[in-house]
Each structure stands twice: as structure tokens, then as C-alpha cells.
Amino acid sequence: MKVFCPDCGARTELAPQKWRCRCGGAWEPEEQHEFDPALIDASDTSVWRYRRMYDLDFDAPVARLGAGGTPLLPVVLGGRQVLVKVEYLAPTSSFKDRGTEVMINLLAHQGVTHVADDSSGNAGASVAAYAARAGMRAEIYVPAHASPAKQAQIAVYGAEVRPIPGPRQNAKRAALEAAERGVVLASHAYHPAFLLGQQSVAWEVWEQLGRRAPDWYVVPVGQGVHLLGVWLGFRRLRSAGWIERLPRLAAVQARLLAPLCQALEQGLDTVPAVEPTTPSLAEGLAIADPVRGRRLLQAVRETNGLCIAVEEEAIRTAQRELARHGFYVEPTSATAVAALPTVMELADPGETIVVPLTGSGLKGTPALPG
Numbered sequence: 001m002k003v004f005c006p007d008c009g010a011r012t013e014l015a016p017q018k019w020r021c022r023c024g025g026a027w028e029p030e031e032q033h034e035f036d037p038a039l040i041d042a043s044d045t046s047v048w049r050y051r052r053m054y055d056l057d058f059d060a061p062v063a064r065l066g067a068g069g070t071p072l073l074p075v076v077l078g079g080r081q082v083l084v085k086v087e088y089l090a091p092t093s094s095f096k097d098r099g100t101e102v103m104i105n106l107l108a109h110q111g112v113t114h115v116a117d118d119s120s121g122n123a124g125a126s127v128a129a130y131a132a133r134a135g136m137r138a139e140i141y142v143p144a145h146a147s148p149a150k151q152a153q154i155a156v157y158g159a160e161v162r163p164i165p166g167p168r169q170n171a172k173r174a175a176l177e178a179a180e181r182g183v184v185l186a187s188h189a190y191h192p193a194f195l196l197g198q199q200s201v202a203w204e205v206w207e208q209l210g211r212r213a214p215d216w217y218v219v220p221v222g223q224g225v226h227l228l229g230v231w232l233g234f235r236r237l238r239s240a241g242w243i244e245r246l247p248r249l250a251a252v253q254a255r256l257l258a259p260l261c262q263a264l265e266q267g268l269d270t271v272p273a274v275e276p277t278t279p280s281l282a283e284g285l286a287i288a289d290p291v292r293g294r295r296l297l298q299a300v301r302e303t304n305g306l307c308i309a310v311e312e313e314a315i316r317t318a319q320r321e322l323a324r325h326g327f328y329v330e331p332t333s334a335t336a337v338a339a340l341p342t343v344m345e346l347a348d349p350g351e352t353i354v355v356p357l358t359g360s361g362l363k364g365t366p367a368l369p370g
């Protein structure tokens, strides 16, 4: 797999131990083929439907669990119809499975047998499941306060759960130490193949809308891999001439920890680390310094998007409102719905708003102090 570093321009062939660029930047997939609908495998409804657009040097994935192919459904929220992309209907009940399914299959193809990741829970569960499917050993570093249901889910797949006390960054540090000992990082934040799998959500939405892009895409941002996957996916559609303009990306963060919103407000080109104070219910967004911060800023600005910081009470209300429509999501996922009033003020009446529902409510809530 050919990759490049958007920070310094370096290009290389990806090797398992070269999980990030020498400059510290995160690799991105190098585009080779133009997006071509004739290359879609219509017989496959999973992420592998688009495998010819991934430019991987294998055609038959060995560790499949069926990520992708989620419904896009109309729901009236806040007095207006939006389309929800039900991403929690996934093998491990979160959107992360799209990226993990592609990443773990690439690592398996490269002969990797032992992986690590740090996660507030969903990426960890996803990596644990796919590692089990691929016959790999997995170590997952989680914040000790991560929701008990998520920690139990990681363990049941046979992965080694390593709860790390203190803020979320401590878990990241522990995973980086494991990488220094030679364990391969299967990192949803860093691995470029993870972004490949995440692009498939843009292509699915495009197909489900009758080959057009929505006007808005409203998405919770922690590391921001969903937002970046959507951005890169729609960019490929635009550069191949299948859409004229990109959807406006509305990034959503919890007011308690909103480094991307702050960097945008201050007009910065990087996302400086923010000191976390009180933990938010949106545990999946507890990232003080996203590794692809520069690209997140670029994605929001290029699409004439914005970043919306939401309050804890609005997150609770949004979770209940969605459940009243039959969609039970975790608090992290409900942040996107909590941000809808702001988006609706900006959106024209006829515009299409897509909101991914990223994680199941059965994942539980974090064990927050107080």
C-alpha cells in the first residue's frame, strides 16, 4: 500500500512497523485509481463492495465480519426531516468496523500476528473482534473509566484489556510504549488503511441518495476518522466528476473538550492539545490532541463547514429523543443530534442533512466521577 504524509510530503510503501512518518505525521493512502462506479462489486454489500477503489495488493480478505452496508433512513428531528446513517448496525456495534475490517486484513496480509491499540472502547472492541477473526493476539489500552460494557466487550473477544488510570492520553502513551517493544500498532488514529475503509461510508451515502452528495454531513469528532473518511471519500467522487461539490461538514464535540472547535475559532492551522478538565459523557470524543488535526481543520474549512460544541444536557436530551424514534445510541453518538439545531439554522429548507449514528446505546455510559 502506497502512502504519503500530508505534513511533510514524504512518500513510501507502508510497512507494519512504519506506522507513522519520521516527522511524526500520520500516513494517508496515496490515491491511485480514480473512483469509477464500474469497479463497484454490486454482489457485495459490505466495505469490500469498493475494494477495487482501495488499491490493496490482495483481492480476497481473510478476516471478514461484514462491516458496511448500513441503512440510510428518514427521521424527523427538531421539526425537520434528516437522514440517519445507522452505523451502529455493525459487527461490533460502532462505525469503527469499516476502518478496522480493511486495516486488519491488510495487517494479516503483511503477516502480522500481534497488535495493539489505545481506545476509549469502540475502536478497541473493533480491533479485538477483527484480531480474533484473523487469529491475531491483541492488546488494548483503555482509560480505566471507559464504560464497563465496552471493556467487557473487548475482553470477550479474547483480547488483553489494559485499563490505564488517568486521562485518555495515558492510554495512548501506553500503546506507544507497546509499539516501541515491537508490537504492531493497529491504530484507528494513525493507520492509513483505516481511512480507506472509512471512505466507504461516503460512497454508500452517494449510492443511497441516487448518486448524489448530501448538502450537510454532521459528525462527532474525537480523532476525527469518520469525518476524514467522509471528506476523502467525497473528494474522490468530486475529482472523478461524479459530484459537483462536497457536503458541508459539521464537526461536533463536547463543550467540555473541544480542541477542534477552539482551533477553528482562533484561526489556527494546527490543533493544539487542550487540557481536559471534567470528563464528558461523550467518552469517544475525549481526545485532547487529535493526530490528524491539520487535516481536520482543512476538511472543515474546504467544505465551508463548522465545528459545534454541545453541552452535556443537550447530549442527554438528544439520546432520549433518538430513542423515542427507536434509535438507541450511546452519548458520544447523540452529540451529532444535539448539534442539529445549529445546523438547521444554517441549512436551506430543501437541503439534505445526513447524520451518522455511530455507536449503539448498549455500549453503556462511562463510569464518570461525581
Ligand SMILES: [Zn+2]
Binding pocket: 005, 006, 007, 008, 009, 010, 021, 022, 023, 024, 025
Ligand atoms: Zn511526515
